[in-house]
Amino acid sequence: MTKNKINIIDIKNPKFLKKMSIKELEELSNDIRKFIINKVSVTGGHLSSNLGVVDLTIALHKVFDSPKDKFIFDVSHQCYTHKILTGRANKFDSLRKTNGLSGFQKRGESEYDSYEAGHSSTSLSAALGMALARDKNKEDYNVIAIIGDGSMGNGLSYEAINHIGSIDTKLIIILNDNEMSISKNVGAFHNHLDKIRASYKYNNSKSNTKKILNKIPLVGKKIEQGISNFKSSIKKLYLKEGFLFEELGLKYFGPINGHDYNELLMYLEMAKKETKPVIIHVITQKGKGYEYAENDIIGSWHGTGPFEIESGIRINKNDNLVTWSEVISNHLIELTKKNKKINVITPAMAGGSKLLKYKELYPNNFIDAGIAEEHALVLANGMSIEGLIPFVSIYSTFLQRGYDEVIHDICRMNTHVVLGIDRCGIVGEDGETHQGIYDLTFLLPIPNIVISTPKDSIEAGNLLYTAINNNKPFCIRYSKDKLKYEKKDYKMIKIGSWEKVTDGKDAVIISYGYLLNKALIVKELLKDKIDLSIINARFQKPIDEDMFKDILTSYKNIYIYEEQTIINSLGSYLVNYANMNNYKGNIKIFGIKDKFVLQGSKEEILKELELDEESISNKILENYDK
Ligand SMILES: Cc1ncc(C[n+]2csc(CCOP(=O)(O)OP(=O)(O)O)c2C)c(N)n1
The missing domain is CATH 3.40.50.970 (Thiamin diphosphate (ThDP)-binding fold, Pyr/PP domains)
Structure with missing residues (x-):
């Protein structure tokens, strides 16, 4: 054990990394991997992608000065090490829970989170936008997008590259190539990366790189000269005409071993000195440090629920479903x-x-x-x-x-x-x-x-x-x-037809999908007060006009209960329809109000949105027109 042993929970910001030796960084990597495995085994979360970028993220924080320098993690499902290094390790027990730590980058959560995502392939456009703004504002900092090989294959990424390659803005792209999207990556771009890995004989050249790197001091004054010598050696080793990004106007470095601090630190230092867009191709192993995840080719450890660390067995609640x-x-x-x-x-x-x-x-x-x-x-x-x-x-x-x-x-x-x-x-x-x-x-x-x-x-x-x-x-x-999975002989359902699940004389709830069962519970809860009819509106378009017209003439109270934003939901469609048909009764939509819905368990969220069965029963009692 090194003398500067870091207690992960105590990390406040990434400044301590600046003075760490490679040996200490490696030890920290191991500790962070263990920490992530332990925490995710309890809370669930994105495991493999995070384990793959531990070294890369530590190296980024060592070389650059966040929050001045901006890191934009694509999708940002792989930002756990970034969160740990920026003082959020003590919040990991609340990962992905109500009011807890988000599984993605969140600007409101930390000044170190410079962008937000959840969907893939936005990082390059966002990074370019931020870099252009920096230039216009005459400021000086680095903008670094970290994007996976899967997300790089998306059209939005190509659109951004098309722009980035045509201008001279300083921008660093880290292509984190683990050969996987969630499962094995696909497509011609993926094949292109395969060819690069093969043709540059990555495994052999790695040892050449090491030989060069061993001669270069990683700290101190000689680093400048070292880098410059290194750069020309590296160019000879790796750069070859025809690589897609070079052709598109970006400077390409790599491929490098994303688990070797010597290589990572050297290349990142090099990129920092560039004044034009550069891309560093980093090879990482998805799931590194957890055997089950390392050997996973179908992506079952990309995102996971709670699991037993030793056996890799998932802790499933509804096993027979x-x-x-x-x-x-x-x-x-x-x-x-x-x-x-x-x-x-x-x-x-x-x-x-x-x-x-x-x-x-x-x-x-x-x-x-x-x-x-x-x-x-x-x-x-x-x-x-x-x-x-x-x-x-x-x-x-x-x-x-x-x-x-x-x-x-x-x-x-x-x-x-x-x-x-x-x-x-x-x-x-x-x-x-x-x-x-x-x-x-x-x-x-x-x-x-x-x-x-x-x-x-x-x-x-x-x-x-x-x-x-x-x-x-x-x-x-x-x-x-x-x-429960059940199957019978298949039969056609008349398009647009609804189904009356239970009959009731006083009022009607129209619902569909997951909430339909809750509507039945509401009926039970209110059975002594209001006799509810429950309709399965299995088609949201077209609607069952015959049945709905019948409902409009038969009931004074109609409730539409759904898990969609109420602005233009089935409910608003039906309220409008009722209005057009001169309905004079009481018709209400119980749906999601006009705001973004945050993380938490589904049942907690439904309660918070007043869409759980108790809240609905109360609302029906409050809104019942005798
Ligand atoms: C637009 C969009 N489609 C699908 C997804 C689901 N998704 C999340 S991560 C991921 C794989 C990303 O692969 P890669 O960029 O290579 O990152 P890795 O997880 O391998 O680090 C996918 C498909 C998403 N987040 N956004």
Whole structure:
């Protein structure tokens, strides 16, 4: 053990790193890895990506002067070491909990967090914007974007590179290449990085680099000269014509070993002295320091719930239940048996969307498009036009990226594209960047679209069967929650039809998806006071006009209970419809008010939003017109 042993919990800011030797840095890396594994095993969180960048993040904080210098972590799911080094280690027990430490960079949380994200591939554009502002303001600091190889493959990154390469602004890009997106990375850019790694004989040249580096002092006056000698040696070793970024006008350094402090510190010092955009290609190992995560190729340790460290076994609460993603995936497997026109597309979420089994069974019907939501949607549209039936599995929050494609391509051309919208509603711990509470809001106004939300596995299968057998844009929405997987012979559901789940004479609750069960609990809670009818509005578009007109004439009190922002939700659609039909009764929407919904467990969030069953019962009592 070195004499300057650091107690992680006591770290207030990264200044202490400046004086540390490489041996001490290595020891710190080990301690931080253990700390992250311990904390995430209890709270859950992003594990592998964080373990991979411990050394890189420490090196960044040693070489640069944050918060003056700005670090922009792409997605920012890999910022745990950054949080630890900037005085937030003592908050890790509250990671991703209500009012706790965010799993992402948050400007309000620390002056060291210069940007915020949650969705991928925003770092390069943001970094360029900040660098341009710095130049205009005649200030002098470094802007450093840290982006993974998966996120680099997204269109937004290419758009930014296109701009960055054409101007001379000082900007540093760290390409953190671990060969993985969540699971194995895909695509031509990924293949290009593969070729670089191979052609520069990374493993062999690493030892050459070491030889050069060993001759250079890491501190003191001689460093300048050392770097300059090193630079020319390195150029001979690595730089070769034809590398994509060099061709696009960025200075490229690498690839370097992201777990070797000698290399990291030297290259970062070099980059700091550049006056033009540079990119440092750093090779890291995702999951480093935790064997299960190191050996993971499907991405199951990218994000994880609580687990036992020794065995790697996850601590699952609802063990006999499966996720909605799995239910949909199982139905897709069944339906593809009989209809090979079905093709499943995922924008880099095969694991999260539980499509790995589908991929194994039907490799020719499965496409991982990479982190490329817009592309995935237009790709699906092209496939549909040529007679296939694409099913795009996409998280509600990431569908936000593909809005124009849904309007301009899919719905305008009225094609047979099925959207499986995953993680609808409150998602919980990932917080405000990931809540699925806007998809209805932005999809409802689009002509031609069918939007549905099943209440259970059987209805999900039937809706999927209906979608596959109807030549139109068809969305099936489902949440992050768990349920029982059940299947019967598939049958068509009349598009737009609702279902009366239970009858009641006094008032009606219209709901769908996850909250429908809560509506049934509300009925039970209020049974001695108000006799409630519960409607499963399984289609949010088109609505069941016959049933709704009947409701308007039969009930004086109508409540719409949903997990969407109330501005343009099913509720507002229905209130408007009721108004147009001169409804004079009491109609109320219980949904999400106009504010971003923060992190926490789903049940806590629902309570906070007054959308839990008790709050709804109280609100109905308060708003009941006798
Ligand atoms: C627009 C968008 N799509 C999908 C995701 C889900 N997602 C989070 S991290 C990640 C993988 C990122 O890979 P990479 O950039 O290589 O970083 P790594 O985790 O490997 O460090 C994905 C697909 C996202 N955050 N944003």
